[in-house]
Amino acid sequence: MKSFLFLLPLVAFAVADEELSEFISGSKQFTGTIYNQLLVDNNDNILVSPFSAETVLALTQSGAKGDTGAEIRTSLHLPDTEEKTEAAIKSVLPSIQSEYCSLITTNKIYVENEYPIKEDFKKVAAEVYQAQFENIEFAKNVEAANEINKWVEEQTNDRIHELISADDLNAYTKIVLVNALYFQGNWSVPFDPISTKPTKFYTSSETAVDAPAMYKKSEKFNYYDSVELDAQVLEIPFVGEEASMTFVLPNKKEGIAVLEKQIDKVLETPKYTKEWVQVVLPKFKVESTIDFKPILEKLGVEKAFDVLEADFSGIAGEKGELAIDKISQKTFIDVNENGVEAAAATEIG
Template sequence: MISPFSVETVLALTQSGAKDETAEEIRAGLRLPNSTEKTESVYASLLPNLRGNEHYALHTANKIYVKNSYPLNEGFKNIASNVYQSGIENIDFSQKTEAADSINGWVEKQTEDKIHNLIDPKSLGEDTRVILINALYFKGKWVYPFEPLATNKQNFYKTASEVVQVDTMHNTDLYYYYESPELNAKFLQLPYEGDDVSMVIVLPNEKEGLAALEGQIENVFAAPKFSLERVSVSLPKFTIENKVQLKKILKNLGVDKAFTDEADLSGIAGKKGELVISDVVQKAFINVTETGTEAAAATAGVFRSSKLFFAEFAWFDVHIVNFSAVEFDPEFDLKTFVADHPFLFYIKIKDIALFAGRVSSPTLV
């Protein structure tokens, strides 16, 4: 599981301080707009409006921790504060435990105590200069909740031959639904209260079809040709907590110079080659139940006096509708959607991918 939004936010802020080929590689790898100015314009419009309402909770926050007496570029500080709404705080990274506790405490507060120990004290040191952090929290209720009394133990096929019993939720209602012959998979959109947020489940038709589906991941996240159908849904309750190191992903995306002494992050601080990224790490959490979903993530980019890395983001263009206005038509043919084997999911709000992941075992923690 990963939060594309959280990763991209940290890296978008980073590219605001990157120059020349270093900046170009980040923008190309992350599919950001083709200039720093355009990227900043997107975030200047987006962040003030990415908030919860009376229907769901949504909170995102950015923070920059800077080594005591380390001078950040004034222009970068202005962009961080005015565009990315980031706080800036000086800290003594040489006091590893105290510094990690302070940073992790901020993350816990921003994520409603769902993300812990994002920063390992061992990752800090005398050469740590800057840490950029994004925190994200979401909690929403289904428009069509699952009846708790209907939840029962059913088989979940981790593989065609490995079966476990899991708590499985059931409901029949009107959902946006699509069957893709090209991907050999079914799509189901589960709306949350609030009209502009939903979870999409992508279920391969074959019990061991997840690998093939992930091999066509760009097509998976293209806009499905949804139609409104009456669907009988069986979905396991699931909880996922994980930590992802993103260096390998970023290198595969072509973000290379930022990891070397050729990195030019002089827009953040120092001269070309002086500041590099040593690590980008994310922790994420999700809990899906009969009433809705609670999810959180936090991403940290750690900058040292030499090495760099980032992660992939996708803007998923999935149609979201006002489900509260949909009327039930008894003449709809009944479709079935039984998620009894590994599947993919993603959560979108205002056409932004907040979270995405796979469920290969609903009891995964």
């Protein structure tokens, strides 16, 4: 049985305009699409942050012209124009904060020394995406990779390491765009470590492994028993109840396949009721590395990777001067008795 986790924005937004509503709806569609693509070649646990990837790709499309930008927006289910996308991002990013949890998302753009970035793109990157610029010498690839990775480590509380390899950089590299996302929240009602004990966790109907399981005898949570999904849905809030984590448990040991076929419905907000629930929850850490380039190619992003077709002239130079070489993401999550710590970083070179 595969186990999949999604690291998403954890704050509920009050939808007040068309662009933001369209962006949030598109984010759910993008998440479902990414899930289905990851199913094809993976049998292990996967942790992915569609939001981190979406943010840095939206930043990239702000400098993409014509069909190059249109392909990115369509594949990511972003609003259908550059202007609408930027309006939505400008509303979302300041909202990703919490009084009670650590919730931080940051963007940074590394630029080859003396490479001329266009002023309009600088303005959008700073004002809409809150991105900082830094000049760097990519030909000194070891030093450049170390500098970028050091910044990522600082933004993710030292949870994401070696996002970028020195081999990814050379004298032809002109720009690297990076998004870093970090979350730390304590459960509103923590689990008692004394109650954590080894428990059978079934990886298939016939195979089980011993895993440390946290236990709560009875607590009132948002709960929904879905007949349609043949699964139970549980929402556990963090302190302050501005953010929460959702768990979806199939009723059958092989039931995850049923959930996978209905991922769009899984991502919908259930009709919760407050119920007294007995909770047995595995205590776990997961780390993952994902190459987004083949995924995006399957979703229809083609011109952005083709040096003859790519048009990022809104960022710098003319059509064909810049093309995307690599998109990769690293993620981390730690679920324990006190709460959850999670981080993600996505880079585009």
